[in-house]
Amino acid sequence: MQKSGNDHRIRVTKLMIRKAFTSLLSKKPIQSISIKELCELAGINRGTFYAHYQDIYALLEEIEEEMYLDFKKALEPLLTGSTMEGNPVEICMEIFAFLKDNSDMCIIMLGDYSDKQFVSKLLGLGKEKCIAIYTKRFPRASLKQIEYFYAFASSGSIGLLRQWLDEGMVSSAEELGRTAKQIMLQGIGFLEQPL
Template sequence: MESSKMDRRKKYTRMRLRDSLIELLKDKEITAITIKELCEQADINRSTFYAHYRDQLDLLETIEEEIIEDMAAYMAQYEERQEDDQQMIEKLMAYFASKKEVCRILLNDKKDTGFQKKVMTFAHQTFMKNWTPGSELDEDLYEYVSTFIISGSIHVIKRWLNNDMDKSPKEMAEIINRLVKEGLGES
């Protein structure tokens, strides 16, 4: 019984710290956030913070990793059904929509987080593993093309999040899928 209470307290403390860091990241760079203000925002003492994390960067890293793991678990349920690219992209857009605030903050160009790189790696592993380029692409060129596709898609997603998701996840999936498969359609 005592262990259950501790687990709930630990989870609550970690949740408060995560939420507080995300709130502070709205206005500040991670390097400008002090442990003192993070603890004040979370209403915990410094020793409690240090019982869970080394520093604010460790907390940020944990948040980013948890989101990537959550995203992977979310997408895995659809991969098993072998849904087509359009449906998979739509599910990914729905995931970003469900985590809109935290994703918008972590994917912000003005904030120095490694989250975008983690999302790029995840997207490459999730989407590009099944993509078979035409025979005209050698392995070197494939790496450039796949990087272009993933980077462009992430920037489209960032624009969408910053535009308060002015289109539905389905509409965004159609846009991204069309751009990936057909380009701009200009010769």
């Protein structure tokens, strides 16, 4: 039973470190974050930090790896399930719901001091899945058309996410998913429709 208590304590400590880190990262670049200030904000000592991480970059790497795997896991049922077949609304809602549940990760992805390589990695995963699904769903579309659609839709979705983050994520993931779908499917006509 002792091990279970230790596991819980480790999870809580890492959660405090992660929360403090994302809070600092929302205000300044990673290069300007010191271990000392991170530990003070997290309410831990430096020894505790170093028991879990080699440095601040190892912390960021672990957080990003966990997020990448969670993001991939969140996408799998949508992209492999036969009922949805790549429905853009369902995919958008699932992504927005995932990000709302992991709102501190939005800081890492979309904040002023975001890791652009990590965002590219996530977009690459989305592109790979989108091409696989849309090639089947739209057999007459060329690969170039699908890639252009993905570039347009993903950039627009990032803009929606930034706006949502700026507003404090008060709208539901479902509302944002429907909005993204309407904008993607109706284009400028979306502005003529009541919300």
